Amino acid sequence: MAFTLINRFSSTSLASGADAISIANTYIVYSTFMIAAVAVFLTMAGLIFTQHFAMEKERHVADAFAALVAEMGRTNGCAVEVVKEVMKNAEVVQHFDDQVKEKLREVMRAQLDNADQRKARARSEHDALTRIASDLESA
Numbered sequence: 001m002a003f004t005l006i007n008r009f010s011s012t013s014l015a016s017g018a019d020a021i022s023i024a025n026t027y028i029v030y031s032t033f034m035i036a037a038v039a040v041f042l043t044m045a046g047l048i049f050t051q052h053f054a055m056e057k058e059r060h061v062a063d064a065f066a067a068l069v070a071e072m073g074r075t076n077g078c079a080v081e082v083v084k085e086v087m088k089n090a091e092v093v094q095h096f097d098d099q100v101k102e103k104l105r106e107v108m109r110a111q112l113d114n115a116d117q118r119k120a121r122a123r124s125e126h127d128a129l130t131r132i133a134s135d136l137e138s139a
Contacts, residue, residue, distance in 0.1 A: 002030040 072079040086092050 002034075003027050 068082070072082060087096070
């Protein structure tokens with residue numbers, strides 16, 4: 001476009017060798033400015049699109065996860081298949097193993113505490129009965 005405008009408003013008969021170089025340099029400068037402007041515009045548009053898509057990605061992932069959970073709640077076969085696929089991951093299996101062991105330790109601690117309480121009550125009941133028996137024998 002710049003080249004066309006320069007040719008339209010300049011006379012070919014008046015252009016000398018120095019003018020031709022000047023016109024070429026002017027064309028190069030204008031085209032460089034246009035290329036730089038397009039590059040800046042595309043860079044800004046790319047940054048805006050990247051930010052927009054990053055925000056939308058989080059929402060899409062959350063929606064997809066909610067849909068997966070809802071589908072697993074509706075059909076039992078889907079839940080079983082998801083668990084089978086997840087259990088193929090060694091880290092998941094290790095995490096599941098750790099969680100089960102921790103839960104078993106927790107249950108065992110609760111059972112031991114409960115048994116200790118029953119043992120203490122039985123011991124106090126035994127002591128009370130022993131005192132009553134000794135009081136009855138001495139009376």
